Amino acid sequence: MAIITVSRGTFSGGEGLAKWAAEKLGYRCVAREVLTKAASEYGADEQRLYKALVEKPGLVERLTLDRTRYLALIQAALCKTVKNDNIVYHGHAGHILLRGIPHVIRVRVIANMELRIRAAMHRQELTRAQAIDYIHKVDEDRAKWTKFLYHVDWQDPALYDVVINLDHFSLSAACEVVCAAAGLEEFRTTPESQRMMDDAVVSTEVRARIAADDSMADAQVEVTAHEGIVIVSGTVGSPEALDKIEDIVRHTPGATELKSNIRVQTHWAMMQGRYLR
């Protein structure tokens, strides 16, 4: 019983592998569904959520908190989706959004450029040159995205538990390896790891509810949870926000208590926003 994330460059066969492994293990296989869930649950635009997940950061964007808010929604939706195990997630950034959960198997798939180019040409009906450009652009964006938001190198094999090279493997062989890893003792869900997962569901839910509230758009808070006790620390823009957060925690299933470590401080980017308007 495990949660498997499959990460890869565009057109590297990751989707095929995810679907195959899911079928073999009898797991659910999700990707885009998480965005749909986030959009409907928190009333956000799915297209913008998607952009937050794939677009490389723009110059001005470095100063705003929008991206963090959208990612908070996605992370919460993802945690809720995977919390009951037996799932393969092959959307973006699974290994990052679910980090810290012991029974998550982080798989990365790599394939050589030739394979990827051919897949891109075939699936998107591109010329060879277009396919190469496309892959380079997507790879570059992905690398910048990860570096900017999480300060890690996307290519670093140490971010994953297993890196599978499809140059030397058929998809079915890769699938077998993933299934073998899923059967390992180390990835079995334990009461302890399930508790961590449940805590992650609570903390990301609280964070998402804060992010979804436009009146708290300038909140810079971090939320953690431990056995239902929610700890919120950081800054918010107004004293009313404190009450709102308390209210959110009260209405979050699984949250039992709030330990607040929040200061009230207007975020300068927000002030500038008011100026500009």
Add this chain to the structure above:
Amino acid sequence: MPIITISRGTFSGGRKIAECVAEKLGYRCISREVLVEASTEYGVSQDKLLEALTKKPGVVERLTWERNRYLAYIRAALVREAREENIVYHGNAGHLLLKDAPHVLKVRIIANMEFRTAAAMEREKLSREEAVRFIARVDEGRVKWTRFLYGVDWNDPSLYDIVVHLDHVGLDGACGVICHMAGMDGYQSSALSRGILDDLVLSTHLRALIAADKSISDRQVEVRSDGGTVTVAGTVEAIWEADKIRAMAISTPGVKDVVSELRVRLPVWAVGAD
């Protein structure tokens, strides 16, 4: 039956995993043995061989040919071991030395720095600081070595079939996954793959013999073999050298025919004289 190579940074648990896999599958687990064999077969000291395999290149490494000579010996010895199949090789550079061999399962193991430091402290009785420095130095040497001799980035995951991160998977888990992979279709030997290995044994042995001959050891010669037909290609300095190499090839057991694509380098004064 596959040939398994296990590559990793120093003190990353590679030896333990290699031993575990070998025991579970009933394979031989080898590392230094290859150097011993190369040393007796081609008459050089083990220390020289080890140095060629581990020492990072100097600022001006003029003796590249010498290093290549030692690597030719090691490669020939390792390929001979590999022909017997059922081996786990956890010495240096297995994935590179066996690069043309079929059904090789190339594994890389990574472990976090904390794990490695603790292992180094325990095994080598080092202080924490010494251990960190030691590991950094070995890693750096390894990276430079691979870049210098093979032009590739040692950390690049695409050099391997699979990269396993021990942080989470653990030693037993890694051992289990590797054993499972060893049973997969793609890594089983066939008449075809055994033929390729036989050819590789021939070509690497002949290459080592050329390297061992003092008068021609630094010539840029490439040896290929296809079903016992050996092709030698490259540039030599004189016609007699080409003759010598052909003769060596013909007298090597297992060689059926020799095709020479050797070219003799024209002396400077003859270039353009025609």
